[in-house]
Amino acid sequence: MVSAPSTPQSAKQQWFSNDIAILCYFGLFKLLLHFCTNQQYGYFGDELYYMAAGEHLDWGFAEGPPLTPAIANFSRWMLGDSLFAIRLFPAIAGACTVILTGLIARDLGGGRFAQVIAALAVILAPGYLFLQTVLTMNAFEPLLWALCAYLTIHILKTERISLWSIAGVVTGIGLMNKFSIFFFIVSLVLGILITPARRLLFNRWIIIGSILAISICTPTILWQINHHWPFLEHQRESSLYEKKGLLQSAIDLILQQIILTNPGAVPLWGCGLYYYLFTRSGKPYRALGWSYIIILGWFLLFEGRFYYLLPIYPMLLAAGAVFLERRLQHYPAWKYTTLIALIASGLVLLPIALPILPIKSLIRYSNTIYRPPTLSKFAQENSAQAPWHFRLMLGWEDTVAQVAQAYQKLLPRDRAECAILAWSYGNAGAIDFFGPAYHLPKAISGHTGYYFWGPRDYSGNVVLSLGGNLTFLRQTFNSVETVAIVTHEKIVGLRSTLPIYLCKGIKRPLSESWPAFKYYFKQPTTNLITTDNLS
Known part of the structure; x- marks a missing residue:
């Protein structure tokens, strides 16, 4: 008895059975x-x-x-x-x-x-x-x-x-x-x-x-x-x-x-x-x-x-x-x-x-199962906060909104020449990204790649500094005052405060003193350009 010939698989069947x-x-x-x-x-x-x-x-x-x-x-x-x-x-x-x-x-x-x-x-x-x-x-x-x-x-x-x-x-x-x-x-x-x-x-x-x-x-x-x-x-x-x-x-x-x-x-x-x-x-x-x-x-x-x-x-x-x-x-x-x-x-x-849990549940879960270590030896973990890698997804627009409030309170003539100085590339990037919706200018920063993009065309006579070392700022400007504190009280899983300083009367033009703002990991505490000039 001759057996019937086998029916060839269709192209679709062959694809479904293919390893690739x-x-x-x-x-x-x-x-x-x-x-x-x-x-x-x-x-x-x-x-x-x-x-x-x-x-x-x-x-x-x-x-x-x-x-x-x-x-x-x-x-x-x-x-x-x-x-x-x-x-x-x-x-x-x-x-x-x-x-x-x-x-x-x-x-x-x-x-x-x-x-x-x-x-x-x-x-x-x-x-x-x-x-x-x-x-x-x-x-x-x-x-x-x-x-x-x-x-x-x-x-x-x-x-x-x-x-x-x-x-x-x-x-x-x-x-x-x-x-x-x-x-x-x-x-x-x-x-x-x-x-x-x-x-x-x-x-x-x-x-x-x-x-x-x-x-x-x-x-x-x-x-x-x-x-x-x-x-x-x-x-x-x-x-x-x-x-x-x-x-x-x-x-x-x-x-x-x-x-x-x-x-x-x-x-x-x-x-x-x-x-x-x-x-x-x-x-x-x-x-x-x-x-x-x-x-x-x-x-x-x-x-x-x-x-x-x-x-x-x-x-x-x-x-x-x-x-x-x-x-x-x-x-x-x-x-x-x-x-x-x-x-x-x-x-x-x-x-x-993966970001799949509500923040409150994530905090409880990470505290119970596993909390990843931070990258920095200086960072302090807080069991009330989200793990560090998810914490870096929280609060950016909220920060920009609070910076915008401080910016809008400036006198019109100050606002016209005000530069917003951020001391981290994250905050600078947030201002650049969310800022247009809040009528903010682009940020400047000496942190990592931002340093190489320069101080734009700002004179530095009026600067809102988002954080920064007070000693450095006072060596750089004639007047430094705290005008606001950025907080994230309504954002679950993120606890941080950051002062906003209004700095006026830069001692040397920003274009000349810009190299003093450069840093990668440790914020500068001394403005060598200004202090050398004074000495």
Whole structure:
């Protein structure tokens, strides 16, 4: 008896059963997760700064390259100023990171279970959930690092050394986003050099890739050189005034990897590291395991912040998923146990990663479950406040409204020449963004990138200073008086006060004394320009 020929699957059926299609669905889920949650609370302080930086586009900024300000500018041009518009591209980057992690697992030989669990681990990682909610440089790092890792794995697997040219382009784009990708690339190269795969490095394609990377990032390097390397100055001040010391930084760095990647995913990426370093099937990719060890050592030595390592985990999660799939292929119960543990721990930490709870509930939840540490060694946590990363989404417009009240009380002739001086880029960005609705002029500030945009055309004869050191202000102006105190009594989860000073009669024109206002982390307490002039 002749059996009937099988009916070919339709194109639609083939798509639904395709591994890449399934990964796309997971990426879409990640995208929708952000779309449904990222319009809560308010603008993040860094977002306000990057929107202001987008209005002053240049090849570089004090704290880094220009890609994120350019994205902020493009988002506003394309979709407007809404939270959805500003946070669209971080969400897309998050979705692409999910898909790419699954593809890494696939390239390592992982089946559908490995691809799914790797993608799910990225979706549920608290660090990625928050970083890809808001528009900062950190939102795009996991995608760019994962893409470099994917290309490296594919080169090690297929020996298609021409792909080094594409890796060079990705590296160049990464350097235009954030300079920290340099550490990852160097660690990868060192990892390859200490393994037999070193033979894949010495060829014309690696030279072409290097030339492409350098060519792409040359404009921002030249900007840094022409401005006397403000990025290095920024990092030096960070080490002096904000980092917590070698031991505490090391403890934070190590412990926060457990939280930020999801405690349920720690065995997964731990197995990934083991897979790269010790297994026979992972031997061709041993360089990636060494790259993690090398970059971890660097960040421990240089007191890197606890989120600096986050972009490297997609390649570890993918490898760990492949390792577990093979080890558990005859133990389906353990497969589902691993999956349930991953999902359960991710859901527990979800309110700390995404802005989904009312502020009062968030404060209670964070005090009970987990309160993330602040970045600064000087910041004091307060259990009555929201966690620091959500606190930076609160109160910006309220601050601007109170500044506007003080501004409107000025005499008309004073208001006509009044400059609003903000002593943090967050407050300056808030005034620039919300100020037009309150009839406020653009702010000036000596903080980070704002310093390089100068004092605009203000004389400095009348200045409303939002905060600032009183000694510095009295050395700079003939008259300094407190005219208001910014408070946030009606905003749950935010407790802060900030004086507003009315400063008159600048002792030296603002254009001449502007260098004295420059700072990155510690506000100036002495105006050396004015005091030197008086002496």
